[in-house]
Amino acid sequence: MQENENIVWHEQHITKDKREELLNQKPCILWFTGLSASGKSTLANAVEVELFKRGQKTYLLDGDNVRHGLNKDLGFSELDRIENIRRIGEVAKLFVDSGLLTLTAFISPFKSDRQIARSLVKYDEFIEIFVDTPIEVCEQRDPKGLYKKARDGAIKNFTGIDSPYEQPENPEIHIQTDQKTVQECADLVVNHLIKFGYIQGNENDYAI
Numbered sequence: 001m002q003e004n005e006n007i008v009w010h011e012q013h014i015t016k017d018k019r020e021e022l023l024n025q026k027p028c029i030l031w032f033t034g035l036s037a038s039g040k041s042t043l044a045n046a047v048e049v050e051l052f053k054r055g056q057k058t059y060l061l062d063g064d065n066v067r068h069g070l071n072k073d074l075g076f077s078e079l080d081r082i083e084n085i086r087r088i089g090e091v092a093k094l095f096v097d098s099g100l101l102t103l104t105a106f107i108s109p110f111k112s113d114r115q116i117a118r119s120l121v122k123y124d125e126f127i128e129i130f131v132d133t134p135i136e137v138c139e140q141r142d143p144k145g146l147y148k149k150a151r152d153g154a155i156k157n158f159t160g161i162d163s164p165y166e167q168p169e170n171p172e173i174h175i176q177t178d179q180k181t182v183q184e185c186a187d188l189v190v191n192h193l194i195k196f197g198y199i200q201g202n203e204n205d206y207a208i
């Protein structure tokens with residue numbers, strides 16, 4: 001799509017820095033990626049609850065929910081998947097600009113797509129969280145019955161079955177959910193945010 005040269009970015013008086021100060025947090029995108037049923041939504045929700053309890057301002061963009069509205073015109077072809085992630089990245093960027101700790105839970109199986117999302121914000125505003133769960137465990141959990149449908153051939157291009165998942169090479173946070181409780185996994189993320197100054201707090205509160 002062509003950029004329109006008559007559309008000019010309008011500088012706003014209230015900047016991200018000012019919002020950051022008011023909200024007492026450093027906004028960022030917490031980008032959860034992993035196989036279906038790896039635990040992205042569960043963890044993103046658990047992290048948001050922890051942050052909310054601490055008085056932080058957050059918003060969670062969830063894959064299925066976004067497909068009900070903003071991206072309901074998109075399917076699962078390669079082009080549509082790229083557009084899906086691009087729009088999510090742009091929306092997440094706006095939320096970061098608004099000062100929020102923005103959590104996203106999307107399979108986002110391709111490195112290049114995650115790279116697009118990462119490239120939209122400053123390098124320390126993107127925290128990639130690899131929700132690393134072996135496919136056998138995901139398939140056993142199968143909370144939405146999707147693996148069964150994919151195995152039966154009722155869903156095509158299902159990540160992990162007949163479509164690849166490209167693992168992150170250097171995620172900021174790597175979580176193995178089959179070895180920890182949901183709370184322990186959520187605490188790892190909150191700890192990271194404290195350690196790197198996104199929120200105030202004492203890491204020892206979350207020693208696990």
Ligand code: ADP
Binds near residue numbers: 180185
């Ligand atoms: P996704 O969003 O990745 O598709 P969901 O969060 O919808 O995955 O489902 C993950 C399932 O795994 C849930 O039923 C959840 O209760 C279960 N689960 C078990 N242990 C964990 C854990 N440590 N972290 C996250 N989910 C877990």
